[in-house]
Amino acid sequence: MDVNICVLHSDYKVLKIDNRSEECCVDLIVRHTLTDENFVREGAQQEYLVNKRPSLGTQGRKIHVYTNFFEITSLPKANIYHYDLTITPDVPFLLTRKVFQIFEDSHSKKLKNTPLVFDGHKNIFSCKPLPLKDSATFDITLPEVDSRSILTKREPRTLKIRLKKIDEINMDELQRYLVGKAKRTPNVLNAITFVNALIKHQTLVNYVPSGRSFYTRNGRINLTGIAEAWQGYYQSARPTPGKMMINVDLTATAFCESGPLINIVVKLLEKRSTNDLRGGINERERNKLEKELKNYIIRVIHRKTNQFYRILKFTSLSAQQTKFYDADGDIIDVASYFQKSHKCLDYPYLPCVIAGEGIFLPMEVCEVIENQRYFRKLNDRQTAEIIKLTYQSPHSRAAKIMRGVEEIDYASEKMTQFNMIVSNKMATVKARILPTPTINYRYSSIVPEYGVWDLKDKKLATGAILTSWSILVFGTDNEHSVKRFVRELIDACSIAGMNIPNKSPPILHANAQGNVEENLKKAWLRAGHAANSKPQLIICVLPNTSSQLYGTIKYVGDTIVGVVTQCIQSRYLLEASNQYYSNVCLKINAKLGGVNSFLTLRQNPFLNEKASILMGADVTHPGVSDDYYSVAALCASVDSGASRYAASIRMQHMPRIEIISDLTNMVKDALKVFYQTCGRKPERILFYRDGVSEYQFKQVLEEEIRAIKSACHSLEQEYSPTITFVIVQKRHHARFFPIDRIDSDRTGNCLPGTLIETEVVHPVEFDFYLQSQAGLQGTCRPTHYHVLYDENNFTSDSLQTLSYNLCYTYARCTRAVSIVPSVYYAHLACKRGRFHLRDDNFKESSSSSSTGKITLSTVEPKLQNVMYFI
Incomplete structure (x- = not known):
């Protein structure tokens, strides 16, 4: 996808206050860490041993591609002076930029x-020492607050600005780090922070910033509800071999619609006009308004000067019924007070905004201010709309990035003052297109073209036997269409090599709002009685895309009944294509223990030279309004060819913690299953880890590798397989564009197998970008693989080729996928684990939010060693 949708996590207090994205929170934490004296003093502890890059790979056809990196051709040579900025009293984040501007103008x-140069948070940088000793304090007067400021009650306002010298940054050390002659010291990190602050400085003034991105109101598009999609640009200074580069990319996120609050209420409640509000609003509508509008900032328009408030709640009574004590101690209703002090209200029958203790504001005097991020979770429709907006063909994306670079203006006066020069041309980098692997089936093999192939005339490598099964239809679909679908599915599975002796499974119908557990148990019993054997599969026909029904089916099937379930949408009963039947066949075969395809020994030497296990791990975190804990999953191969996997799912000990808390036991479970299946102990472990940001590398390296080793030693004290630990990153902004048409596919994207390991990678560590998938629409996002630890002595060629070849073994489809399957499966298992979360007060029929202790239900033992989760 081309979209980078930022979602606020309300659990972080800094995000509640500053209304910024999680990325910005991370950025803020990193920057503040850099200014911490303890961090600087204990700088030696920040250097951690990461695997260095071996010699470059040679396999594949050599080409050149464009990339959205722009070279910094000249860095400041003189030292940079770093100061900490403190504003007293505290001001909201959105006001800090204005405060800095006033300070700079007043005291230049x-x-x-x-x-x-100001980074927008606490850090100020200068190219020569300021005329102060260790610190100095300045007074500034803040004029009437503009629309970007919030929560200021007295204007004008006097503030104190304190500057404290933190450090003197040696830029020469950064240059030596880039060529591998210096370590990653606090000084190097501070130098990179300065470069990021410098390129960001101008956009802080002219645009709406968020983390390392900035947005503009131009070209915004309304989404469903009160959300607006704004396009913007991401920029980040990145150290690369021998030079610093700036990564510039398109991005998009949702902002809240601004304007009169009453108009926004009309839109939220899906009314035609304000006239439809004359009957007031009911309790359900009031709850909806509170859920959608809580914590947004409003200005009041009935006074001469702007005053700003935060929406906390809405009154349960109308303005003419809501009463309070006035200045004289008399009880008066809000409508009467406004008629006496300001004006007669046009909508006295509507509730008031509660903006604080005893602060009641009629809706009609409130306006939602501009430039506020939409911090509710986007619904499915909104997500689809914003994704559609951001789909850009590679050619279009590259052109828009170039226009963005012109807007940013890296040749500005500020850049010149610091002697920094940036190229205005996209970097051209070396790449290689890796050879396409051969996909093997039972009696045939195929070399895919452009990363895609089909199942026609091929037999699954190992077809499963399906004897005992049933069909459970949620809804009123007619029997004829259901039977026709089942017949054609059986034909497709049989042609593909599955053995289905029972071609007339029982068909049951159920109410979609009924008791799912009871209905699944009935389907399970009918399947067992009809075949006189243990039920293997229940196919569930769903009337719609309701995630609640789907989730309940998976929860009951996985943790209570203990049976594999396959859900299909009822619309496919009449319009299913051959490709759809093939895809369902692939899923069912894998879920029942079959093998769809495999790689030859020659294409998979790592797994075949010694007993080796592949592992993939991921952690998924709750959304903004969710109150459950994060879920971690580990998926590990259970056969020598890494065709079948088993999942281990755990609830994290704390919410939104990325480090996997019970990894030792999860790895131990995986090693046991491998031994039980193969009869051998793995001598090598290749561990792919998803979802880890760069600032977490040190912690992951220390804690998760220790957990893996601990799992091995707990099984046998002397058991110590060699470990390779690879971070897999998809949430980045590197994009690559083919130069020659021969190197592009029909969508204009780079060909599958395009690999980049020079010029825009880490200066010394072992990392590479690999685009393994075929383009569907938009611009493909390559996967960034970063090797943190390697006891298996991989060469660049061996790890790159293995990772690419594995992307052709994903069991759910006949196309290469963007990440190695072990990580893909871990991601699916995490999503499945979220359906397994329940609290003490859970009732299937209840739609209320959870109030009890949340626990993760255990998957039935009969499913734990099969791929029920795909």
């Missing part, structure tokens, strides 16, 4: 007109 002479 005292500071000898020294050019300053």
Whole structure:
């Protein structure tokens, strides 16, 4: 996908206050860490041993591609001076930029007109020392607050600005780090932070910033509800071999619609006009308004000067029924008070905004201010709309990125003052297109073209036997269409090599709002009685895309009944294509223990030279309004060819913690299953880890590798397989564009197998970008593989080729996927684990939010070693 949708996590207090994205929170934490004296003093502890890059790979056809990186051709040579900025009293984040501007304008002479760079948080940088000792305090007067400021009650307002010298940054050390002659010290990290602050400085003034991105109101598009999609640009300075580069990319996120609150209420409640509100609003509508509008900032328009408030609640009574004590101590209703003090209300029958203790504001005097991020979770429709907006062909995306670079203006006066020069041309980098692997079936093999192939005239490598099964239809679909679908599915599965002796499974019908557990148990019993054997599969026909019904089916099937379930949408009963039947066949065969396809020994030497196990791990976190814990999953191969996998799912000990808390036991379970299946102990472990950001590398390296080793030693004290630990990143902004038409597919994307390991990668560590998938629409996002730890002594060729070849073994489809299957499966298992979360007060018929202790239900033992989760 081309979209980067930022979602706020309300559990982080800094996000509640500053209304910024999680990425911005991370950015803020990192930047503040850099200013911490303890961090600087204990800098040696920040250097951690990551696997260095071996010699470059040679396999594949050599080409060149464009990339959205722009070279910094000249860095400041002189030292940079780093200061900490403190504003007293505290001001909201959105106001700090204005405060800095006023400070710079008011005290430039005292500071000898020294050019300053502000990162928008706490850090100020200058190209020469400021005329102060260790610290100095300045007074500024804040004029009437503009629309971007919030929660200020007195204007004008006097603030104190304190500057404290933190460090003197040696830029020469950064240069030596880029060529591998210096370590990653706090000084190097501070130098990179300065470069990021410098390129970001100008956009802080002219645009709406969020983390490392900035957005503009131009070209915004309304989404469903009160959300608006804004397009913007991401920019980040990245250290690469021998030079610094700036990564610039398109991005998009949702903002809240601004304007009169009453108009927004009309839209939220799906009314035609304000006239439809004359009857007031009911309790359900009031709850909806509170859920959608809580914590947004409003300005009041009935006073001469702007005052800003945060929406906390809405009154249960109308303005003419809501009463309070006035200045004279008399009880008066809000409508009467406004008629007496300001104006007669046009909508006295509507509730008021509660903006604080005893602060009641009629809706009609409130406006939602501009530039506020939409921090509710986007629904499916909104997500689809914003994704549709951001789909850009590679050619279009590259052109828009170039226009963005012109808008940013890296040749600005501020850049010149710091002697930094940035190329305005996209970097051209070396790449290789890896050879396509051969996919093997029972009696045939195929070399896919452009990363895609089909199942026609091929037999599954190992077809499963399906004897005992049933069909459970949720809804009123007619018997004839259901039977026709089942017949054609049986034909497709049989042609593909599955053995289905029972061609007339029982068909049951159920109410979609009924008791799912009871209905699944009935289907299970009918399947067993009809075949006189243990039920293997229940196919569930769903009337719609309701995630609640789907989730309940998976929860009951996985944890209570203990049977594999396969859900299909009822619309496919009449319009299913051959490709659809093939895809369902692939899923069913894998879920029942079959093998769809495999790689030859020659294409998979790592797994075949010694007993080796592949593992993939991921952690999924709750959304903004969810109150359950994060879920971690580990998927590990259970056969020598890494065609079948088993999942281990755990609830994290704390919410939104990325480090896997019970990894030792999860790895231990995986090693046991491999031994039980293969009869051998793995001598090598290749561990792919998804979802880890760069600032977490050190912690992951220390804690998760320790957990893997601990799992091995707990089985046998002397058992110590060699480990390779690879971070897999999809949430990044590197994009690659083919130069020659011969190197592109029909969508204009780079060909599957395009690999980049020079020029825009880490200066010394072992990482590479691999685009393994075929383009569907938009611009393909390559996967970034970063090797943190390697006891298996992989060469660049061996790990790159293995990772690419594995992307052709994903069991759910006949196309290469974007990440190695072990990680893909872990992601699916995490999503499945979220359906297994229940609390003490859970009732299937209840739609209320959870109030009890949340636990993760255990998957039935009969399913734990099969791929029920795909």
